[in-house]
Amino acid sequence: MLEGLPPGVRRLLRLPRELRRQVVDDVDAEIRFHLDSRVDELMAGGMEREAAERRAREEFGDVQEARRALGARTARTERRRRRLVWLRQLGTDLRYGWRKLRARPGFAVTAILTFALGIGATTAIFSVMYAVLLRPLPYPRSDRLVQLWDVHPGGDDHNVVSSGNYLAWRDRADSFRDLGAYGQNFGLGLVGKTGEPVHVVATTITPSTFRILGASAAAGRIFTAREGRPDGGAVALLSYRLWQTRFGGDTAVIGRSVDLNDAERTIVGVMPPTFAFPNPRVDVWLPRAFGARDRSTHDSHQWRVIGRLRDGVTLRKARAEIRVITDQLRRRYPEAMEGWGVNVVPFRSDLVAGVRPLLLALFAMVVLVLLITCANLANLLLARALGREREVAVRAALGAGRVRLVRQFLTESLVVSLLGSALGVGVVALALPGLLTLIPPDIPLLTRVRIDPVVLAFSTAVTMGATLLFGLVPALRVTAADPAGALGTRGGGRAGPGGSRIRSGLLVVEVALSVVLLVGTGLLVRSFLNLRDADPGVEPDHVLAATVDVPSSRYPDSGAQTAFYRHLLDRVAALPGVVSAAGTAEPPVVGYDMTFSFAIRGRPSPRADGMERDVPVRAVTPGYFATMGIPLERGRAFDDRDRPESPHVAVINRALARRSWPDRNPMGQRLSFGGPTGPDWWEVVGVVGDVKNRGADLPAQPAIYIPRAQKPWDWMSWLTVVARTRGDPTALANPFRRTLWDLDDRLPVQQLTTMKGIYAESSARRRFAATLVGAFGALALVLGLTGAYGVLSYTVGERRREFGVRMALGASRTGIAASVVGRGLRLALVGTAIGLAGALWLSRYLRSLLFEVAPTDGLTVLGVPVLVLLVAALAAYVPALRATRIDPAEALRAE
């Protein structure tokens, strides 16, 4: 059984040095006795000493060899014996601890539940943190994977990459085995022979990306290199999920063709269920071929680039090489690339960059919860242990050493923590699937969260550590008592003032930890509330949003598309319960927000290309601002007069008005997306309010709106219909689908949701964090309450006689009660002061998670101490009441 233990533990069980010496001495003595006895006997028979000694040694054999062999064997035996004794004692102690627990079921349940809460919460958070931040990704040698980004002149260092940059890096850089590119998710209609058309999420990807990831197909094959060339053929790979749900997991589907947005594609393979690249939502992968035109494209950014470093190449070296190549490109294409840079980052850190602070903060908070439960348990156990000083004294008098006694107490604590741990971890393991649904789904790698051996090892180690933490103080305290004194005391050996001091100290620690946790809770909850109350710039209630994309095969030009969408919007507006309906190519939060640079007529830009920095440009239909509740601040909104052939007009938001015309009226200004010389000019006819387009917690950007009918981009074939309803917008979902399929029954609906849902989702992480730490904070308060109650009750019991004397001498009952409450408040105050100092020092680490709250937020910093002191007063109330009911005569007689 020793073989199964880690080396560290085995070393601990090895014989100590003095025992080794003892073994050697014993063997020597045994051999010496033998030889001496034999020599005596031979000499008694008349032999000379020398001859007798020689004879004795001959009969014995090789003395040195015997010493060695016997010593080794004895040491082994002794080791085993000691281990057995140790295990037997452990067994005895465990049984003893179990009996002691059973004798006090109330205490047992409280202690076990307390620890189960602490260790369960810690294990749950760790399992998420481990899966997301620590566990290797499901790709071979994933530490060699890197992600490459363009760096926007405005500072965004995770800008998608131009095809020209990607191809130049791929062909010229030596640092990588290969570079692959893939695009944004986009929607496709999968049309079957029967049934409703379904919307599937697709992405285009170079065949090399699969090889870089080391991924292979679960059925069929991945793309060949040939399929990554311009005439590679119309093929597709399916996700395991789509294969199961739509094709029943039938392998016959491989080699068959499917209708995707009115184009036939041959299915060549199915990816395994674990393959979630670039994100778990993708159901269809299409090969992307890059042609000659892509090679010279440096001003349109839409690719994500992943690479695998060659063996021996460092990230730093790869970065340097890519910079050199990009510098060459910039000299070649100064207009498109001025101000742009490049960024190379490890794939893992990129993937989880957005959630790392959140997870680390949650883990830190849950560790605080665990420490608070430990302080609480230490106090509970100490109270119980002090009641057992007599028992300890008896055992000590019977010969149990202090180490042995401490071990016995620790083992009793271990019974509590093991049962608590089994309960807590067991519940977490069973509830994990449910718990995971509470986590916002946009956190990456969530599907990999599970209770695995690493998580179990972690929680076991934490359980052992925590047991030492909360078990050692009571064990040391109670075994330190002088046995004679304890035995002499009447009434079962009440502890001296020492017990009370330690318990007060533990309470102060508990309060301090709680205050740190509560300040964190306060800050995160306030952030969430601020966010919930923040004005997104639209009125998201009662708005349905549904995206439709028409295939270019049947709707070849803008005219056909516009006609279809006008029909659709007219019909939706006429549905019962609909107040108004409009459309946009870029809905808030979930849209892609493509950006374009623009020129202002008559105002030369300092930039080489004469353009202003790019901003999102949103093509919207008439009625969009009214439907979304975006306030018109100046001029007019779009209407039916804004036709393709009429003068082009634009509406800008307040942020752009402030950026480009800080001291001037923007109305009547002319903009061009082509260049400083036009030729198409868009006249600014209105200014609208800002919309938080990237999520409720990110500031609004400058933006331009243009009438959809006048958009210069034919390829922008999709439209998100927004409809304001009188009642529940989700009730409109089915009427909307019927209306759409009335017009064209081959079009799937993408992303049917509500505006409110979209904004709720964008604040889901903060809601999650606030809910979780809210629960932690509540737990800390309950633990603090019971902890303070326990300590003060104990103090009242201890000072019973003193209170009796004071009352007998005329002290008022109120005075007695006040002294109890005062003591509670004093302890809480000390703990609060320490905790606040700690919280102020630690809260800056939360900064990136806060929203419109300073880490030293006054309300939180003042509110938490008030709350804690109130709880302390509440905890003191019952013990104080009990103190006033002491009958002086009885209290004095009791001694």
Added chain:
Amino acid sequence: MDLLRGTLDAMVLKALSWGPRHGYGVSRWIRRRTDGTLDMQDAAVYQALHRLEGRGWASSEWGVSDNNRKAKYYRLTDEGRERLAEEICSIRRYTDAMWSVLGAETA
């Protein structure tokens, strides 16, 4: 005569079956019983004693010998006693079998 493998442990167990003995006593007793016909070194006896102790068939404790010296005494445990009975049975079966072949007087 060479010692047959495995038989020394049985002899040592037997030597202890009358009560606690030290290693010297065990060795002398076996030598006396076998009249010195076995080519046996004392070291082997001690190895056997320690081996028996390791397996839990004997236990040891320090005591004082007849000649007033500190000596380590071995005593059979209950398992040791059972083991001795088993050893005797199996060695007897073995020698019987051997003898029924080697002592055969008819083909």
